[in-house]
Amino acid sequence: MSTNNLLVELFVEELPPKALKKLGEAFASTLAEALIGADLAAADARVTAYATPRRLAAHITNVLSVAPERAVSTRLMPVSVGLDAAGQATPALRKKLASLGLEAADVSQLRRAHDGKVEALFHDSRAPGATLADGLQKALDTAIAALPIPKVMAYQLHAHCAQPGWTTVHFVRPAHGLVALHGRDVVPVSALGLTAGRTTHGHRFEAAADPLDIADADAYAATLKEQGAVIASYEERCQEIVRQIRSKANALKCRLEVEPAHLTDGAQEAALLENPLVQEVTALVEWPNVLPGQFEETFLEVPQECLILTMKANQKYFPLLDDAGRLTNRFLIVANIRPDDERAVIEGNERVVRPRLADAKFFFDQDRKKTLESRIPELDKVVYHNKLGTQGERSLRVAALAKAIAGQLGGALAQPAERAASLAKADLLTGMVGEFPELQGIMGRYYALHDGLAPEIADAIEDHYKPRFAGDELPRGQVGTIVALADKLETLVGLFGIGQMPTGDKDPFALRRHALGVIRMLIEKDLPLEVSSIIEMAREVHNDEAIQRAAHKAAAGGDAFTQRKPFDPATSQQVLDFIYERLAGVLREQGYSAQEVDAVLSRRPQHLAGVAARLAAVRAFSALPEAAALAAANKRVSNILKKAGPSVTDDANVDPALLRESAEQALAAALAEARPKADAAFEQGDYTASLQALAALRAPVDAFFADVMVNADDPALKANRLALLAALHAAMNRVADLSRLQSA
Numbered sequence: 001m002s003t004n005n006l007l008v009e010l011f012v013e014e015l016p017p018k019a020l021k022k023l024g025e026a027f028a029s030t031l032a033e034a035l036i037g038a039d040l041a042a043a044d045a046r047v048t049a050y051a052t053p054r055r056l057a058a059h060i061t062n063v064l065s066v067a068p069e070r071a072v073s074t075r076l077m078p079v080s081v082g083l084d085a086a087g088q089a090t091p092a093l094r095k096k097l098a099s100l101g102l103e104a105a106d107v108s109q110l111r112r113a114h115d116g117k118v119e120a121l122f123h124d125s126r127a128p129g130a131t132l133a134d135g136l137q138k139a140l141d142t143a144i145a146a147l148p149i150p151k152v153m154a155y156q157l158h159a160h161c162a163q164p165g166w167t168t169v170h171f172v173r174p175a176h177g178l179v180a181l182h183g184r185d186v187v188p189v190s191a192l193g194l195t196a197g198r199t200t201h202g203h204r205f206e207a208a209a210d211p212l213d214i215a216d217a218d219a220y221a222a223t224l225k226e227q228g229a230v231i232a233s234y235e236e237r238c239q240e241i242v243r244q245i246r247s248k249a250n251a252l253k254c255r256l257e258v259e260p261a262h263l264t265d266g267a268q269e270a271a272l273l274e275n276p277l278v279q280e281v282t283a284l285v286e287w288p289n290v291l292p293g294q295f296e297e298t299f300l301e302v303p304q305e306c307l308i309l310t311m312k313a314n315q316k317y318f319p320l321l322d323d324a325g326r327l328t329n330r331f332l333i334v335a336n337i338r339p340d341d342e343r344a345v346i347e348g349n350e351r352v353v354r355p356r357l358a359d360a361k362f363f364f365d366q367d368r369k370k371t372l373e374s375r376i377p378e379l380d381k382v383v384y385h386n387k388l389g390t391q392g393e394r395s396l397r398v399a400a401l402a403k404a405i406a407g408q409l410g411g412a413l414a415q416p417a418e419r420a421a422s423l424a425k426a427d428l429l430t431g432m433v434g435e436f437p438e439l440q441g442i443m444g445r446y447y448a449l450h451d452g453l454a455p456e457i458a459d460a461i462e463d464h465y466k467p468r469f470a471g472d473e474l475p476r477g478q479v480g481t482i483v484a485l486a487d488k489l490e491t492l493v494g495l496f497g498i499g500q501m502p503t504g505d506k507d508p509f510a511l512r513r514h515a516l517g518v519i520r521m522l523i524e525k526d527l528p529l530e531v532s533s534i535i536e537m538a539r540e541v542h543n544d545e546a547i548q549r550a551a552h553k554a555a556a557g558g559d560a561f562t563q564r565k566p567f568d569p570a571t572s573q574q575v576l577d578f579i580y581e582r583l584a585g586v587l588r589e590q591g592y593s594a595q596e597v598d599a600v601l602s603r604r605p606q607h608l609a610g611v612a613a614r615l616a617a618v619r620a621f622s623a624l625p626e627a628a629a630l631a632a633a634n635k636r637v638s639n640i641l642k643k644a645g646p647s648v649t650d651d652a653n654v655d656p657a658l659l660r661e662s663a664e665q666a667l668a669a670a671l672a673e674a675r676p677k678a679d680a681a682f683e684q685g686d687y688t689a690s691l692q693a694l695a696a697l698r699a700p701v702d703a704f705f706a707d708v709m710v711n712a713d714d715p716a717l718k719a720n721r722l723a724l725l726a727a728l729h730a731a732m733n734r735v736a737d738l739s740r741l742q743s744a
Contacts, residue, residue: 002064002065002183003062003063003064003065004062004063004065004182004183004185004217005059005060005061005062005063005182005183005216005217005218006035006041006058006059006060006061006063006132006136006180006181006182006187006217007057007058007059007179007180007181007214007216007217007218007220008031008057008058008136008140008178008179008180008181009050009055009056009057009177009178009179009180009200009220010027010055010056010057010144010175010177010178010191010192011054011055011175011176011177011178011179011200011201012054012055012056012171012172012173012174012175012176013054013173013174013175013176014053014054014173015051015053015054015056015172015173015283016150016151016172016173017053017280017283017284018150018280018283019148019149019150019172020051020052020053020234020283021051021234021279021282021283022148023051023056023147023148023149023172024049024050024051024056024057024234025049025051026143026146026147026148027049027051027056027057027058027143027144027147028047028048028049028050028057028058028060029047029049030139030142030143030146030147031058031060031139031140031142031143032045032047032058032060034135034138034139034142034143035060035063035135035136035139038067038130038135038138038139039064039067039068039070039129039130040063040064040067040129040130040132040135040136041060041061041062041063041064042062045060045061045062045063046060046061047059047060047061048060048233049234050220050221050232050233050234051232051234051283052230052231052232052234052237052286053283053284053285053286054201054286055200055232057179057220057232059217059218059220059221063132063182064129064132065131065132065182066128066129066130066131066132067129067130067131067135068129069126069127069128069129070126070127070129071124071125071126071127072124072125072126072127073111073122073123073124074100074122074123074124074125075115075120075121075122076093076096076097076110076120076121076122076123077092077093077096077120077121078118078119078120078121079112079118079119079120079121080118080119081093082096082107082110082121083107083121087107088107089107093107093121097123100123102123107121109123110122110123111123111124132182132187133187133188133189136180136187136189137189137190140180140189140191141191144171144191144192147172149171149172150172151172152170152171152172153170153171153172153173153174154168154169154170155168155169155171155174156168156169157169157193167193169192169193171192175191175192175193175194176194177194177197177199177200177201178190178191178192178194178195178196178197179196179197179198179199179200179214179220180196181198181214181216181217181220182217183216183217184215184216184217186198198213198214198215199211199212199213199214200212200214200224200228201228202224202227202228202229202230203228203229203230203286203287203336205337206229206287206337206338207227207228207229207230208226208227208228208229209227209228212224212227212228220232221233229286229287229338230286230287231286231287231288234282234283237282237285237286237288238273238278238279238282239273240288241278241281241282241285241288241290241334242269242272242273242278244288244289244290244334245278245290245318245332245334246259246272247290248290248291248292248332249318249320249332252292252320252330254320254321254322254328254330255320255321255322255323256272256318256320256321256332257308257318257319257320257321257327258272258275258277258278258312258318259271259272259275277312277316277318280316281316281334284316284334284336285334285335285336286336287336287337287338288334288335288336289334289335289336289337289338289342290332290333290334290335291332291333291335291342291345291346291349292330292331292332292333292346293317293330293331293332293333293346293349293350293353294329294330294331294350295329295331295350295353295354295357296329296354297329299329299357299358299360299361300327300329301361302357302360302361302364303364303442303443303446304326304327305439305442305443306360306363306364306432306436306439306443307319307327307357307360308327309436309438309439310353310356310357310359310360310436311331311353311356313436314356315349315352315353315356316334317331317332317333317349317353318331318332318334319331320332331353333345333346333349359435360432360435362431363430363431363432363435364432364446366431367430367431367432367443367447368447368450371447371451372423372426372427372444372447372448372451372453372461373423373426373451375426375427375429375430376392376395376422376423376426377392377554378429379391379392379394379395379425379426379428379429380392380393380551380554380555381555382428382429385494385495385498387498387564388494388495388498389548389551389555390551390555391425391428392551392554392555393547393548393551393552393555394425394490394494395421395422395424395425396422396547396550396551397490397494397541397542397544397547398421398422398424398425398483398486398487398490399418399419399421399422399486400418400541400544400547401421401486401489401490401537401538401541402417402418402420402421402482402483402485402486403417403418403421404537404541405417405482405485405486405529405534405537406418406479406482408528408529408533408534409478409482409527409528409529410478413478413479413482416454416456416457416460416479417460417479417482417483417486419453419457420456420457420460420461420464420479420480420483421460421464421483421486421487423444423448423453423457423461424441424444424460424461424464424483424487426444426447427440427441427443427444427447427461428440430443430447440465441461441462441463441464441465442462444458444461444462445458445459445461445462446458448461456477456478456479456480457479459475459476459477459479459480460475460477460479460480460482460483460484461483462480463475463476463477463480463481463483463484464480464483464484464486464487465484465487466480466484466517467516467517467520468513469513470513470516474520474521474524474525475521481521481525481527484517484521485518485521485522485529485534486538488514488515488517488518489518489534489535489537489538489575490538490541490542491509491511491514492511492514492515492518492535492538492575492578492579493535493538493539493542493567493571493572493575494538494542495509495511496511496571496574496575496578497539497542497567497571501574501578511578512582515578515579515582516582516586518531518579519579519582519583519586519608522607522608522609523608523609523611523612525609526609527609528607528609529607530606530607531576531579531606531607531608532572532576532604532606533606535572535575535576535579536569536572538572538575539567539569539571539572542566542567543566543567545563548561548563548564549561549563576604580601580604583601583608583611584597584598584601587601587611587615592615592619595740595741596615596618596619596622596741597615598737598740599618599736599737599738599740599741600614600615600618600735600736602736602737602740603733603734603735603736603737610685610687613685613687613688614687614735614736616687616688617687617688617690617691617735617736618691618735618736618741620688620691620692621688621691621692621695621738621741622741624692624695626695626698627695627738627741628742629698629701629702630694630695630697630698630701630732630738631738631739631740631741631742632742633698633701633702633705634729634732634733634737634738634739635739635742636705637725637728637729637732637739638729638737638739640710640722640725641722641725641726641729644722648719648722648723648726649726651726651730652719652722652723652726652727653723654668654720654723654724654727655720655723656668658716658717658720659720659724660717661707661708662707663700663703663704663706663707663708664704664708664721664724666700666703666704667697667700667701667703667704667724667728668724669700670696670697670699670700671697671700671724671727671728671731673696674693674694674696674697674731675727675731677689677693678690678691678693678694678731678734679731679734681693682734682735687735690734690735691735691736694731694732697728697732701728708721710722710725
């Protein structure tokens with residue numbers, strides 16, 4: 001058997017660019033895994049994936065022409081069935097051996113072994129290894145079937161293909177060529193109606209020759225690059241594009257809009273390589289050539305977000321910024337050809353982008369002819385959800401909720417928060433947002449400033465969508481924060497109220513993202529808001545008959561009105577639980593243990609900004625020598641109080657006259673001394689000191705459980721001891737439920 005490197009290529013029509021990278025990786029990895037499974041390649045074989053708009057290929061090192069022989073063990077039947085009393089083969093065994101083409105003369109060649117249930121007979125043999133032609137055929141079929149194809153096409157094969165006549169083939173794009181080389185030798189395999197050869201095609205216009213003969217597997221990439229004007233490696237092509245756009249930007253004394261300015265050089269390089277636009281352009285070209293273009297400066301009067309989105313989304317251009325971060329009238333084109341005279345390519349792209357920018361300018365000019373205020377009534381004609389009314393009704397709810405939240409933070413914020421919330425959705429009706437939905441909020445800010453509204457209101461209109469994704473920035477001001485909270489809480493309560501909560505990995509309304517946004521704002525903005533309270537406010541707003549009636553009258557133009565079924569308090573509880581679940585996940589990702597998180601969140605802290613301090617206090621408490629004993633004692637106290645029932649409350653009075661045993665007197669005295677210290681520290685937000693003040697209770701608590709019978713025969717003594725334990729429980733669990741730390 002011989003060992004050589006293997007090259008397999010599928011030559012196809014243009015593949016979907018957003019799926020190209022995954023298709024290339026999946027094709028190569030599945031092919032290699034199948035060959036490794038057939039013992040035709042070693043587990044440490046190097047696999048190189050190639051992917052261009054017109055090909056998927058894989059290069060695999062040290063592939064065998066024939067796999068080594070392999071041991072085969074065939075279970076025949078139990079010994080008791082296969083052998084008679086004399087140890088000779090029974091008719092059943094002879095029949096079984098005959099079916100396998102084996103002789104039954106010498107049963108001594110059979111192996112006896114226990115199969116997990118009984119002693120059985122096994123036949124051991126050596127099977128020849130698979131040939132590369134057979135193994136690669138199966139691997140190729142598997143790799144093609146396993147491709148993550150976004151949408152399959154059906155097309156017909158002509159009579160000159162491997163399969164005669166008209167045959168329907170299903171694949172991501174029509175395939176026109178198959179290469180399979182083991183070293184210099186063609187491997188006789190077929191796929192998609194094609195028979196493997198050594199011929200492929202290079203660039204449509206730039207190739208020095210067509211077709212291209214690949215001399216051997218190792219010559220593939222070099223032949224395509226030198227003779228075919230194709231960079232076959234996706235990663236190499238991506239790096240070449242990044243190198244060229246950076247070089248051109250530096251030559252023009254500009255910086256790339258897609259390059260994060262706040263990152264270090266190494267991080268910038270990595271971020272740029274992973275940029276969605278860079279990735280998409282890499283999947284669109286085989287022979288990248290970056291060229292500079294420009295447009296008329298008059299278009300810079302349009303908000304730069306519009307121009308940037310137009311160039312990137314529609315034309316796949318790279319906008320360029322000046323040192324201050326302002327958009328310039330220069331951009332970069334990634335062409336797929338390298339002509340002697342590049343001017344024609346540049347001018348052609350400049351002609352193409354001009355109408356796009358003109359459209360953006362037209363929308364911007366037209367939109368400013370109407371104020372945001374004048375667009376509000378039109379929201380009553382836009383359905384938000386068939387069970388939650390129109391966008392107009394939703395705006396009324398968000399405005400009312402924003403006003404209520406602002407009232408808790410400061411009366412002066414109520415008017416601007418309500419105003420911003422009422423205008424926040426108006427830009428959905430503008431031409432610019434209709435063309436580019438990604439600009440919702442952003443355009444609202446520009447139009448609000450044009451209408452003469454205060455900057456804090458304009459900023460809030462843009463910021464009420466923030467944070468849009470993990471790691472996104474938060475609203476920049478108090479008004480924006482209030483409106484963003486109101487918008488997300490209105491969405492959460494509304495959709496939970498109609499039963500549209502997330503299930504498994506399905507979250508069509510992005511409610512997990514909304515919940516995380518609420519959590520981040522409450523914590524990172526250090527807002528003194530009780531999470532239960534603001535959720536309940538949102539429920540009340542949804543149940544407000546006046547809002548529903550006003551929205552109905554505006555939308556229907558009549559007074560006939562039927563109030564929707566109100567959301568009950570269970571809706572608020574569901575949303576609250578959902579937020580705590582999301583918070584628990586965030587905290588675990590930050591490195592806190594499940595026990596620490598459970599101990600803190602089981603107390604349902606209302607001010608989420610203080611959760612981090614509680615966790616730090618719990619961690620510091622856990623390091624104390626008294627922690628384990630107190631956690632165990634606290635769990636015992638919890639169980640006793642649970643059995644005692646709801647009649648025993650944390651504020652039950654302890655009668656000193658009924659403290660008969662010295663151990664319960666000592667515990668009461670120690671608690672009377674430690675509790676004021678712990679409570680004072682708790683009120684000051686010093687949760688660490690609050691928990692550490694309780695460490696002094698370890699000895700009296702241990703003595704109490706050793707010497708005192710809680711369930712005394714005297715009902716008065718029993719009730720007094722339960723009251724003492726309830727007071728102890730209340731003192732120990734203000735910061736966190738310490739019993740949850742017992743297994744930490």
